[in-house]
Amino acid sequence: MSRESSPRPAGTTGDPATPRPAGTTGDPATPRPTGPTVVVCGTVNIDTFVGLETFPRPGETVIGRQGLRSLGGKGANQAVACARMGVHTVLLASVGSDPLGDSALADLRGHGVDVTHVRRVAEPTGQAFIMNDRAGENIIVVTSGANEATDPRDSVGTVGTLREQGSVPVVLAQGELTPEHSVRIPGLLxxxxxxxxxxxxxxxxxxxxxxxxxxxxxxxxxAADLLGADAATAGGGAAGGAADGGSAGGDADGLARGLAGLARSVIITLGAEGAVVLDPRTAPDPVHVPAPQVSDVVDTTGAGDAFCGTLAAAVAEGEGLVDAARLAVAAGSLAVRARGAAASYADGAEVRASAVGG
Structure with a gap:
């Protein structure tokens, strides 16, 4: 990255004692992509999971069934889901110059994500603490840490270089960056x-x-929040399934139409009921994309990220939005069958085989 806001400690991902240029992972230069590329701008966390029978009440201490630590953060999760589809995936993010940052980068590399442009910063690597009850629902507390240093302005050159190499990337971003950084995302385009x-x-x-x-x-x-609507009329509580949150009980079609005045196209995720897609360029009305049925829900954490990463990969490969959503809801539905986020994601072949109407 060309822009630095503060000096960065020396060290590499594998050996913190080895000097390296500030703000880099020490990885070799990104190879020239030979196919479609998705650039993911987002957060990286290390997630700590605790399984519970039921969630504790205020002031109550309970004993967890098990503990698990794994890669997390919406940016990291979505990048892994995208890479699992076989698409060249470049992550633009920040991690600390600490052991958790080393662990996160090693996991990302293991999943095939290009971390050349992940910055090492002075702040600690972000963390998330996740409690899951026996029904598969979750409560999450996040400490942002190094993620607050991720500024899209640092990455304009990365996207420009990919374009010069003949790859017209899809940029995938989430709402976990700071608001002042999120509004700079269009500058990457x-x-x-x-x-x-x-x-x-x-x-x-x-x-x-x-x-x-x-x-x-x-x-x-x-969607209701963006439109200033009453969330109680927008579909009720969260449902385990194709994407985090949402249900089929509300007027998703109406919400999609309302948001179509704000964005070029809209997808409303509906948990176990799939998603609603509205792309005014191809159809005037919303299209419901059902999700495969899942009877053995273990953990809904990260299912929505599986949806988003898979959808971005499919779009990069030239799929229309409805067909991309079919793959995405399949990926999300497969992800709820195992504990954790990125570690639960299926590969492209399994996702395509599971897609309804694919």
Whole structure:
């Protein structure tokens, strides 16, 4: 990266005692991509999972069934899901110059994600602490740490270089960056570059950011939040399935139509019921994409990220939005059958075999 806000400690991913240029991972230069590319701009965390029978009440201490530590963060999760589909995936993110950062980068490399442009910074690597009950629901607490240093302005050159190499990338971003950094995401876009925006959580309503989204991906609660609607009328509680949050009970079609005035295209995720897609360029009405049925839900954490990463990969490969959503809901449904986020994601062959109507 060419832009540095503060000095960075020396060290490499594998050996913190070895000097390296500040703000780099020490990885070799990115090889010239030979196919479609997705550039993911987002967060990287190390997740700590604790299984519980039921969630504790305020002031109550409970004993967890098991503990598990793994890669997490929406940016990392979505990058892994994208790479699992066989698409060249470049992650733009920040991790600490600490053992957790080393672990995160090693996991990302193991999943096939290009981490050449992940920055090592002075702040500690982000963490998430996740409690899962026996029903598969979760409660999550996040400490942002190094993620607050991720500024899209640092990555304009990366996207430009990929374009010069003949790869017109899809840029995939989420709502976990700081609001002041999120609104700079459109600055990554050049002619022919497409933004897939998963505005989760809703941290900004910046008109320029929303107008660049193609598609904007949100669940029903997030859609209602963006439109200023009553979330109670937008579909009720979270459901385990194809994507985190949402249900089929509300007026998802109406929410999609409302958001179509803000973004180029819209996807409303509906948990176990799949998703609603509205792309005014191809059809005037929303299209419901059902999800495969899942009877053995273990953990819904990261299912929405599987959806988003898979959808971005499919779009980069030239799929239309509805067909891309079919693959995405299949990926999300497969992800809920195992504990954890990135570690639970299926590969492209299994996703395609599972897709309804594919």
């Amino acid at each position: 050049a002619e022919g570059t497409r933004l897939v925006l998963n505005l989760a959580p809703v941290t900004t309503r910046d008109a320029g950011l929303l107008a660049a989204a193609d598609p904007l991906i949100v669940n029903e609660h997030e």
